[in-house]
Amino acid sequence: MVITISYFSDKFVMTTIRSFIAIPLRAEIIFRIGKTQKELRTLSADVKWVNPQSIHLTLKFLGNIEEKKVEEITQGIQEGIKGFKPWPVMVKNMGAFPSLRNPRVVWIGIEDQVGQLVKLQNEIEKEMSKLGFEEEKRPFSAHLTLGRVRSPKGKDELAKYLLDERERDFGEIRVERVIFFKSELKPTGAVYTILKEFTLR
Numbered sequence: 738m739v740i741t742i743s744y745f746s747d748k749f750v751m752t753t754i755r756s757f758i759a760i761p762l763r764a765e766i767i768f769r770i771g772k773t774q775k776e777l778r779t780l781s782a783d784v785k786w787v788n789p790q791s792i793h794l795t796l797k798f799l800g801n802i803e804e805k806k807v808e809e810i811t812q813g814i815q816e817g818i819k820g821f822k823p824w825p826v827m828v829k830n831m832g833a834f835p836s837l838r839n840p841r842v843v844w845i846g847i848e849d850q851v852g853q854l855v856k857l858q859n860e861i862e863k864e865m866s867k868l869g870f871e872e873e874k875r876p877f878s879a880h881l882t883l884g885r886v887r888s889p890k891g892k893d894e895l896a897k898y899l900l901d902e903r904e905r906d907f908g909e910i911r912v913e914r915v916i917f918f919k920s921e922l923k924p925t926g927a928v929y930t931i932l933k934e935f936t937l938r
């Protein structure tokens with residue numbers, strides 16, 4: 738979303754953009770997620786499903802930032818990823834927050850056996866806090882959001898599906914890129930634009 742605020746003249750104009758930092762998914766994983774969503778859509782549950790093409794592993798949501806801060810955020814991310822080399826993680830398991838009995842967010846899990854993901858997120862969190870962004874108080878829980886529950890309708894049916902498929906395996910991704918995204922909210926859904934892409938070496 739782009740917001741422009743002007744007071745009386747063009748002397749003061751503030752432009753902000755909605756942004757976040759994330760790890761992208763492979764096309765094959767996105768395809769498998771899409772197939773799973775098709776199954777979920779046959780249930781009676783009242784859920785707003787996320788477009789599979791828009792699903793990513795979020796490391797830090799920045800919210801609305803001033804456009805002039807893009808460069809220093811870019812430098813902060815560059816600093817945060819120093820020393821990290823590419824490594825594999827598994828996209829597997831399904832569940833809901835806060836629980837299956839009271840599902841509000843349907844998710845797919847990320848399994849990182851070497852524990853690098855938490856370290857990477859912590860480093861980016863640290864760099865962003867230096868720039869004035871509030872640190873996330875909750876422990877980092879790596880997951881992909883599939884959808885958000887809108888009402889209790891079909892809740893039990895949804896819970897049973899997630900319980901039956903809780904160990905579903907979507908495949909492996911190699912964490913080798915971190916992307917600084919701009920997000921624009923439109924009636925048809927969010928549109929993401931890459932502001933900067935970083936490669937782990």
